[in-house]
Amino acid sequence: MHLTVKRDWLTKELKTNDLQDIVVAKSKVQVMSSGNVNITTIVGKHNVLVKDVLCIPQLTINLLPVNQLIKNDKVVKFESNGCKIYNKQRQLIRIANFY
Numbered sequence: 323m324h325l326t327v328k329r330d331w332l333t334k335e336l337k338t339n340d341l342q343d344i345v346v347a348k349s350k351v352q353v354m355s356s357g358n359v360n361i362t363t364i365v366g367k368h369n370v371l372v373k374d375v376l377c378i379p380q381l382t383i384n385l386l387p388v389n390q391l392i393k394n395d396k397v398v399k400f401e402s403n404g405c406k407i408y409n410k411q412r413q414l415i416r417i418a419n420f421y
Contacts, residue, residue: 326375326377327378351381354378359371363416365413406418
């Protein structure tokens with residue numbers, strides 16, 4: 323499940339009537355809405371559609387689960403300052419820094 327704090331990133335947004343609260347880091351948080359998010363890659367500046375993203379304003383960061391990236395043919399390499407995400411051709415498509 324992908325999570326974002328940025329409601330304006332969502333496309334095909336569903337309002338909260340169809341959604342429930344979830345537990346994040348042992349706390350119950352309200353899901354404001356859900357939808358899809360386009361992420362622009364570093365290589366070729368292509369858009370990657372991430373579906374079923376939940377908008378949770380109480381979060382302080384956006385979360386993109388590694389297991390879902392791997393299921394979608396991505397490779398995630400962790401380093402001391404963050405991680406790099408590669409496509410199946412081993413081209414760097416995104417960098418995520420640790421805060």
